[in-house]
Amino acid sequence: MYLRDIWYFALPGETLKRGAMTHKVLLGEPLVVGRTDAGEAFALRDICPHRGVPLSAGQLIGSRESACGEALIECPYHGWRFRADGQCAEIPSLVPGQDMDVSRIRVRRYPVREIQGNIWVYIADEKRADLAPTHEPPRMPDFDDRAPNIRETMVFSCHVDHAVIGLMDPAHGPFVHRSWWWRSRKSIHEKAKAFAPTEMGFAMVEHTPSSNSLAYKILGGAPTTEISFRLPGIRIERIKAGRHRLVGLTSVTPIDEKTTEITQSFYWTMPFLSVFKPVARRFMRSFLGQDRDMVDLQQRGLRFDPRLMLINDSDVQAKWYHRLKSEWDEAVEQGRPFQNPVKPATLRWRS
Numbered sequence: 001m002y003l004r005d006i007w008y009f010a011l012p013g014e015t016l017k018r019g020a021m022t023h024k025v026l027l028g029e030p031l032v033v034g035r036t037d038a039g040e041a042f043a044l045r046d047i048c049p050h051r052g053v054p055l056s057a058g059q060l061i062g063s064r065e066s067a068c069g070e071a072l073i074e075c076p077y078h079g080w081r082f083r084a085d086g087q088c089a090e091i092p093s094l095v096p097g098q099d100m101d102v103s104r105i106r107v108r109r110y111p112v113r114e115i116q117g118n119i120w121v122y123i124a125d126e127k128r129a130d131l132a133p134t135h136e137p138p139r140m141p142d143f144d145d146r147a148p149n150i151r152e153t154m155v156f157s158c159h160v161d162h163a164v165i166g167l168m169d170p171a172h173g174p175f176v177h178r179s180w181w182w183r184s185r186k187s188i189h190e191k192a193k194a195f196a197p198t199e200m201g202f203a204m205v206e207h208t209p210s211s212n213s214l215a216y217k218i219l220g221g222a223p224t225t226e227i228s229f230r231l232p233g234i235r236i237e238r239i240k241a242g243r244h245r246l247v248g249l250t251s252v253t254p255i256d257e258k259t260t261e262i263t264q265s266f267y268w269t270m271p272f273l274s275v276f277k278p279v280a281r282r283f284m285r286s287f288l289g290q291d292r293d294m295v296d297l298q299q300r301g302l303r304f305d306p307r308l309m310l311i312n313d314s315d316v317q318a319k320w321y322h323r324l325k326s327e328w329d330e331a332v333e334q335g336r337p338f339q340n341p342v343k344p345a346t347l348r349w350r351s
């Protein structure tokens with residue numbers, strides 16, 4: 001089950017150049033995501049309504065070249081051209097006297113927002129496709145319109161729910177992410193963290209990082225961190241270290257039922273961290289790769305459709321995730337405001 005009427009991370013803004021288009025599958029739906037020569041990002045259903053050819057295989061005609069003065073997406077099969085809002089602008093095969101209002105032909109348009117270097121696409125249920133989004137994508141605090149300093153993307157061969165639950169799992173670190181620079185099995189100890197509901201999710205409220213997390217120590221001072229989750233699959237960690245800030249954005253995007261894309265982006269104000277970007281990138285790949293390898297292993301058991309368990313307190317966040325999803329679906333279908341089912345709590349576990 002996918003959540004609808006919500007924003008999904010589509011792709012990094014820096015990967016989409018002016019005048020370029022790319023094919024992207026989100027929630028099993030084919031999209032063409034492009035950027036006009038004016039710099040505006042757009043997203044359409046990647047199927048020409050004439051013969052079903054992917055529009056992304058065509059070309060993007062610049063506004064200076066088109067007769068209407070707008071950027072147009074041209075289908076490679078018969079040259080049908082569409083505006084960035086999905087409206088058909090031209091059918092080359094028509095001759096004078098053939099009375100046809102081409103403007104009535106449309107390709108489905110998906111709302112797009114480009115915020116701080118991230119391109120978000122709003123995926124609505126088809127029966128509400130013409131309605132405006134009811135909310136906005138997340139924005140990283142303290143960074144204005146800056147793009148991330150570094151990011152990494154990796155594809156997991158699993159359903160989005162398993163990727164999200166693995167992302168918020170607080171107990172797997174010493175086993176899956178064992179390394180000298182993060183944690184070891186011997187470092188396991190009891191923890192107690194306070195949680196509170198937030199917009200479309202919940203947060204582990206600001207606290208001092210665990211003593212067995214070596215990576216935080218390189219920031220110096222006395223860092224504090226707040227880790228939040230919001231639907232559909234967005235994790236944001238805000239770290240304060242004196243006057244400096246570091247924010248990690250992890251977005252989980254379902255491609256289809258068996259494929260999920262995880263993109264990890266980091267923003268920071270510490271100039272010295274930029275020197276370590278090559279090393280940081282290796283650590284990011286290693287960290288994500290450890291999670292991916294465990295998910296691949298998990299699929300070997302899941303193919304037998306076992307009955308799974310969620311226990312207290314280490315799995316409470318996973319329970320909240322399922323409740324949040326159910327409430328979102330019900331609220332959307334009933335046309336009422338979302339009511340966060342999460343209540344303030346202190347959770348305890350060993351990791």
